[in-house]
Amino acid sequence: MDVNRNRSRRGTFAAVAAALALTLAACSSGGGQSSPTGSASAGGGGEPQKITFLTHWGPEQVSQLEDAAKKFSQEEPGITVTVQAVPFANLLSTLRTQGGSPNGPTMASIYDAWLPELVRDGVAAPAPKDVADDVQGAWAQNVVSASSAEDQVYGFPNEIDLYALNYNTRLLKEAGLDGPPTTFEELRSYAQKLTDEAAGRHGFGVITNWASGAVHPFLSLAASNGGHLLDDQGKAALTDDRVVAVAELYKQMLDDGSIDPEASAANANTTGPYLDNFAGGRTAMIIMANWWQGSLKETMGDAYADVATAPIPVGPDGDRSSSISYSWLTMVNGNADEKAQEASWKFLSWLNGPDSGENGSSAMGDILVGMGILPSRTSDIDAHKDALSDPFLKTYVDGLPDATPFPTVVGGDAASQAVQKHVESLIFGREDPQQAMEAAASEVDAALGK
């Protein structure tokens, strides 16, 4: 071999090795925990802090949050807060790709089911003692538990959501029905009476193609029958008779023709035919969350006056109506440097404190109520008593004390998807109730083990 060829090969190898090293370095730097550089950090001493708040809110709420951040910066001139907004569907993926980095968002609004994994991986920073004490004292205990892992508080609870029966009063009246159904038996018979195939109308609506849509109504009915997703050992409890009874209720309503599976689809915006059908009076009753009030008003116009809400019907083995609830919290990135974390907790304490909003509400409480969402801080609920006594929302507010929190466990999201898939199998007649629940239980256990 001649020298030139050797040099050429060595040069090529060196360049490839350098590119490889650079690429690997670039890949791994995203997750490094020691680098204090980036927008979140600002060095030591009294240097200004630039912190970022990641949210899935829409432009109007982002604007409100930015106004609040500006007001905070006037009180704390050394801290600047930037709001980063992404669609809900991209929130978790944004966190996965950016949250592990010290340069990622310093604060993020998250669904409580994601918390265990974020804690396990060190992305969620534990709240300092003063913040934890504040949260423990100013929020209801079941809400605090949803923002905690192993008795440690990891953020400020803000939004809380639960489910209720939504029904069309005009259709019930036309069918000669007084008031909403309160038991499983009544739900089935009401759905039958409200169904008019010739008019293209069905009594009860289910939601497919969206895990949150069908799982929470399904599990809310299960909770109202004394059932649970998981047992005390953290294993799937879906084969319990109290849960199977809900699958059987679905099957009975399908056999009655009270449910139209084809009218059930949701899409990526969590709206779709299931919303159109309820809004258009083609579905008489559906179980949904408080936050869809805005969508209903927008879609239905004057016909929204026909919408009313009621507690989830109680099953034969249940002693009270209980809706599944879930909440959101704002956490701080555990990979951000210490000073950025301090600045973030300071901002969040102010944002969620009783002095940052109007008339005793927190600024966060004002933003949430503006969206038709239930705030969770006790003083915010008091401050917004009038808004929360709205007939649509009142059922949800009244249901809070008896709500069953969705379990916050690693793999909870995959478990939801597994239940959803088999509830859909049941809806489309591919599995019977027992088969569907057994298969779902098996997949839930597998998902939780990962």
Next chain:
Amino acid sequence: MTTTLDAPGRGTRPARGGGAPTSKQAGTKKYRLAAVGFLSPALLLICAFVVVPMVLTFWISLHRWSMFTPLTDMEFVGTENYRSVLSSASHLAALTNTVVYVGLSAAVTIPLAFLLALLLYFPGLHGRGLVRVLLFSTYVVPTVAIVIIWSNLYAPGHGPIDNVLALAGISSPGWLSNPDTALLSLVVFNVWQMLGYYVVLLVAGLTQIPEEIYEAARLDGAGPVRQTVSITVPLLRNTLVFVLLMTVINSIQVFDPVYLLTQGGPVDSTNVLSFDIQRTAFQFGLAGEASAMAFSLLVLLAAVAGILVGAGRRRS
């Protein structure tokens, strides 16, 4: 005419016994060095942005990792992710759905594109330029915009398609909300969106066939069908193989309509490989399993492409 060039790998061997290099040998070395010099930047970029990510994906597929933590925190699990993926009912459904989607897309798109291309290549057709533009426009409009249109077209009960069916007394099958029709509905969407692109490719291929061959065939008494079967199809073979390859590759990678319209449901009936990979990685945080799926998909794509290209060459 036979002209021989001294190409790399084809040059004369150095003389045994190590004599001084001849001027021809020196020229070959310079040629090779120049080739390496010119190719190096491109090769480095390919290594950095294609080869290294592939290797990295394979490496991640052998680990348990949530993506929240640094690469250094990955836990080595060997082939466990591959075993888990192969035993997952959802992933097997995604694989089956993808195969069905690809097969149906190719089976419908290619004959239809071929017929349309023949029609649009016919010189007597007025307004064929406009038709070509209209056909191609579905390909250039972003999928997100097309999805909005199709979600309304497919709206069960009150969408335009169902309204037309209702006039004929046919009830709606549910389209996207029925596990029996959801995947088929996505295939129709795909065919509608991609057809124009393949028609343009085939029309370009048709222009490469010399007119003299058709004239000779006509003189021999061959009719339009005979000309199509004996001249057009054989001489368009390379373009058809390319179109088939593109259809398969594009269809295997389908993601946008699934993500936007059906989220893989109902009952996993529209869960396809790319959606399953995305959901596993970004929603469930199982980057190791998702990498195992991605690497398997890469191998599958390479195998399919190799088979198709090989088949095309053998026939040539």
